[in-house]
Amino acid sequence: MREFPEAIRIKLGIYVEIFIEWLREDFSGFFDAIKSGILWFLMNVQDILLFIPWWLIIVGVVLLATKVRNVKSGVFYGFLIFLIGAFGLWEMMILTLAVVLTSVVISLLVGIPIGIVMAYSDRLEVIIKPLLDAMQTMPSFVYLIPAIMFFDLGTVPAVFATTIYSVPPVIRLTNLAIRRVPKEVLEAAKSFGSSPMQTLVKVELPQAMPTIMAGINQTTMMAMAMVVISSMIGAKGLGINVLTAINRIDIAMGFEAGVSIVILAIIIDRITQSAADKFKYPE
Amino acid sequence: MSIKLKAKNITKIFGKKPKKIIKKLDEGLSKDEILKETNHTVGVNNVSLEVKEGETFVIMGLSGSGKSTLIRCFNLLHEPTKGELYVDGENIVKYDKKKLREFRQKKMAMVFQHFGLFNHRSVLENVEYGLEIKKIDKNKRQDIAKETIKTVGLKGWENQMLHQLSGGMQQRVGLARALANDPDILLMDEPFSALDPLIRREMQLELIDLQAKLKKTIIFITHDVNEAFKLGDRVAVMKDGEVVQVGTPDDILSKPATKYIEDFVQDIDRSKVFQAKHIMNKPRDVAFIKNGLKVAVKEMKADGRSSIFVVDGNRIVKGIVTIDEAIEGIKENKTIKEVIDNDFNKANPEDYIQDLIYKAVKSKYPIAVTNEEGKLIGTILRSTVLSALA
Ligand SMILES: Nc1ncnc2c1ncn2[C@@H]1O[C@H](COP(=O)(O)OP(=O)(O)O)[C@@H](O)[C@H]1O
Numbered sequence: 106m107r108e109f110p111e112a113i114r115i116k117l118g119i120y121v122e123i124f125i126e127w128l129r130e131d132f133s134g135f136f137d138a139i140k141s142g143i144l145w146f147l148m149n150v151q152d153i154l155l156f157i158p159w160w161l162i163i164v165g166v167v168l169l170a171t172k173v174r175n176v177k178s179g180v181f182y183g184f185l186i187f188l189i190g191a192f193g194l195w196e197m198m199i200l201t202l203a204v205v206l207t208s209v210v211i212s213l214l215v216g217i218p219i220g221i222v223m224a225y226s227d228r229l230e231v232i233i234k235p236l237l238d239a240m241q242t243m244p245s246f247v248y249l250i251p252a253i254m255f256f257d258l259g260t261v262p263a264v265f266a267t268t269i270y271s272v273p274p275v276i277r278l279t280n281l282a283i284r285r286v287p288k289e290v291l292e293a294a295k296s297f298g299s300s301p302m303q304t305l306v307k308v309e310l311p312q313a314m315p316t317i318m319a320g321i322n323q324t325t326m327m328a329m330a331m332v333v334i335s336s337m338i339g340a341k342g343l344g345i346n347v348l349t350a351i352n353r354i355d356i357a358m359g360f361e362a363g364v365s366i367v368i369l370a371i372i373i374d375r376i377t378q379s380a381a382d383k384f385k386y387p388e
Numbered sequence: 389m390s391i392k393l394k395a396k397n398i399t400k401i402f403g404k405k406p407k408k409i410i411k412k413l414d415e416g417l418s419k420d421e422i423l424k425e426t427n428h429t430v431g432v433n434n435v436s437l438e439v440k441e442g443e444t445f446v447i448m449g450l451s452g453s454g455k456s457t458l459i460r461c462f463n464l465l466h467e468p469t470k471g472e473l474y475v476d477g478e479n480i481v482k483y484d485k486k487k488l489r490e491f492r493q494k495k496m497a498m499v500f501q502h503f504g505l506f507n508h509r510s511v512l513e514n515v516e517y518g519l520e521i522k523k524i525d526k527n528k529r530q531d532i533a534k535e536t537i538k539t540v541g542l543k544g545w546e547n548q549m550l551h552q553l554s555g556g557m558q559q560r561v562g563l564a565r566a567l568a569n570d571p572d573i574l575l576m577d578e579p580f581s582a583l584d585p586l587i588r589r590e591m592q593l594e595l596i597d598l599q600a601k602l603k604k605t606i607i608f609i610t611h612d613v614n615e616a617f618k619l620g621d622r623v624a625v626m627k628d629g630e631v632v633q634v635g636t637p638d639d640i641l642s643k644p645a646t647k648y649i650e651d652f653v654q655d656i657d658r659s660k661v662f663q664a665k666h667i668m669n670k671p672r673d674v675a676f677i678k679n680g681l682k683v684a685v686k687e688m689k690a691d692g693r694s695s696i697f698v699v700d701g702n703r704i705v706k707g708i709v710t711i712d713e714a715i716e717g718i719k720e721n722k723t724i725k726e727v728i729d730n731d732f733n734k735a736n737p738e739d740y741i742q743d744l745i746y747k748a749v750k751s752k753y754p755i756a757v758t759n760e761e762g763k764l765i766g767t768i769l770r771s772t773v774l775s776a777l778a
C-alpha cells in the first residue's frame with residue numbers, strides 16, 4: 106500500500122479547461138480585442154525600430170547614455186550594441202526589444218493606475234499586496250500557462266506573460282510613492298482648493314515620480330528576464346536563439362545570443378536607473 | 389469690527405466611530421478616559437470662539453493641546469465631528485465639495501509648520517500654485533506671484549529650487565504662496581517654530597510689518613507664549629482640546645483664568661512682550677519752557693525728583709534739566725534754555741522693553757516716550773525698565 110490509490114482521482118483540470126473554453130467563447134470579443142490591440146502595438150514598435158538605420162540606433166544609445174550618465178559610458182554602450190550587430194543578431198535584438206518595450210508600456214498603462222487606486226484605498230491595498238507577493242514568488246514559467254490558455258501560442262501570449270510577470274514592481278512602487286507624499290504637502294494642495302484630479306496630477310504624481318521611475322526600471326528588468334522563457338511560447342528574438350542553442354547543444358550560438366541578452370539587460374538597466382536618479386529632488 | 393469667523397461648539401474626535409463618542413463627552417468623561425475606554429482621541433473639545441475681521445488671533449497651547457486640529461477644522465482639512473463654523477456668516481460645514489473648493493480658493497490660505505512646499509517646483513511655481521488651481525492664465529499669475537515674492541523679500545530667487553533656500557527663506561515661500569491668493573483669512577500653524585530663534589524673531593517682526601499693510605484676518609498658532617503675546621491682538625489658550633481663556637495679552641497676563649494659564653505665562657520673557665507704553669508714567673511732571681526755571685524746580689521738589697523734561701507749548705520735548713543745574717542756573721540768572729541738556733534718550737511707545745535696556749543703562753536720565761510728532765506722552769525711569777524684567 107505504498108502507492109496512492111488509483112481510485113481517488115479528482116479531474117479538476119478538465120473543469121478548468123471547460124471553464125476557460127467557456128470564457129474564451131462567451132468573451133471572444135474581449136479576448137480578440139486584447140489580442141489585436143497588443144499585436145497592433147507590438148507590430149508598430151517593431152516596424153519603427155526596424156525602420157531606423159542601425160547606426161542611428163547606436164548614435165541614439167550613445168547620446169542617451171551620455172545625457173543620463175557620461176560620455177565614457179555612452180561610447181562604451183554604443184560599442185556593446187555594435188557588438189550585438191557584429192554577432193549577426195541585430196534583427197533578433199530588435200525583435201526582443203519590441204517585445205520588452207511593448208510589455209513595459211502595457212505594464213505601466215495598467216500598473217500605474219492600479220498603484221494609484223491602491224494608494225487611495227487601504228482596503229484595496231490589503232487585497233492586492235498579498236497577490237503581488239504571491240506573483241513575485243511564483244516561478245516565471247507559471248505565467249506561460251494562463252497566457253497560452255487565453256491566447257494559444259505566438260507573440261501575443263508571450264507579451265501577455267511578460268507583462269503579468271513584470272507588472273508588480275511598478276504597482277508596488279507607485280502605491281508606496283503616493284502614500285509617502287508628506288502629509289503637509291498634501292494638506293497644502295487641498296487647502297488651496299485643488300480638486301482630487303489636480304492634487305493627483307500637480308502634486309502627488311510629480312512627488313511620487315522618482316520612486317515610480319525606480320519601479321519602471323525594475324519592471325523593465327523583469328521583462329528582460331522573461332525574454333528566453335517567453336520564447337518558449339512564441340516570442341521572436343534572441344530568446345529563440347538561446348532555446349535553439351540549448352536544443353542543439355550549440356555552444357557558439359548559445360554564447361553569442363546569451364552575451365547579447367546580457368548586454369541589452371545591462372544597458373537598459375543603467376540607462377533607466379540613471380534616468381530615475383535624475384528625477385530625484387534634492388532635499 | 390465685524391466677526392469674520394465664528395466657531396460654535398466645534399468638536400473633533402479621531403477614531404473609527406467618532407460620532408458615537410460625542411455622547412461620552414457630553415456625559416463629562418475626560419480625554420484620557422475616552423482614550424482608555426474607547427480608543428478614540430479627542431482632538432478638539434467643544435470650542436466656541438469668534439475672530440474679528442483684520443485682527444491677529446493667536447491660539448496658544450502646549451504640544452498636543454489640539455491647536456493644529458482646530459485650525460484644520462477652520463478650512464475643513466479636518467471635518468468637525470460636531471459643531472458649526474461660520475465665515476462671513478455662512479456655515480461652511482454645510483458646503484458641498486465644489487463650494488468648499490471655491491471657498492478654499494477664495495477666502496483662506498494656510499502656512500504650515502514644516503512649510504508643506506512642493507519640492508518638484510521652483511520658488512515661482514510654488515507661489516503660483518493657488519492661482520494655477522483657480523485657472524488664472526499663466527502671464528497674469530506669474531506677474532502676481534513675482535510681486536508677492538518681492539513682498540516677502542525673495543526677489544531674485546524666483547527660479548531657484550527649494551533645496552537651495554534656507555529654512556527661513558522656505559517659509560517666506562510658504563507665506564508668499566498663501567498671500568498670492570489674496571485670501572481674507574490667513575491660517576498659520578506654528579509657521580516659525582521650525583526656524584532658529586534669530587530668524588524667528590526677524591520673521592515675527594516682518595509679519596507684524598506686513599500685517600500693518602495688508603490688514604488680513606490672521607489666525608496664528610504657536611506654543612511659544614512670547615510669540616503669542618508679541619503678535620496677537622487677542623490670544624486663545626488651549627488645553628486638552630479645550631479653549632480655557634480668550635483675551636488680549638494684557639487680560640491674560642493680568643487676569644489669568646486658571647492656575648494652568650498662570651503657570652503657562654510664568655516663563656514668559658516680559659522684555660519681549662511689554663512695550664514702552666505699558667510701563668511708562670504719564671508725564672504729569674513736565675516743565676514748560678515759558679514757565680522758566682523756578683517753576684521747574686518747584687515741580688521737581690514737589691515730586692521729589694532729581695530731573696524733569698522740558699517741553700514747549702506743543703508738548704514737544706526740548707531737553708531735560710536736573711535739579712542741581714536748575715538751582716545753579718537760577719543763581720547765575722540763566723534762562724531755562726541755557727541749562728537744559730539734550731543728551732537724553734527717546735523711545736516710541738511700541739518699543740519693546742528689551743530694546744530699552746541699553747538706553748536705560750547708558751543714560752543717567754529717564755527715557756522720554758514720544759509719539760510721531762515728538763510730543764512727550766510718557767516717561768520711564770531707569771529703575772522701571774530694569775524692574776520690569778523681573
Ligand atoms: N490624524 C490624527 N489621528 C489621530 N489622532 C490625532 C490626529 N491628529 C491629531 N491627533 C491627536 O489629537 C490631539 C491634538 O493634536 P494636535 O492638534 O496635533 O495638537 P497640537 O497641534 O496642539 O500639538 C493629540 O492628542 C493628537 O495625538
Ligand SMILES: [Mg+2]
Pocket residue numbers: 455456457578
Ligand atoms: Mg501642531
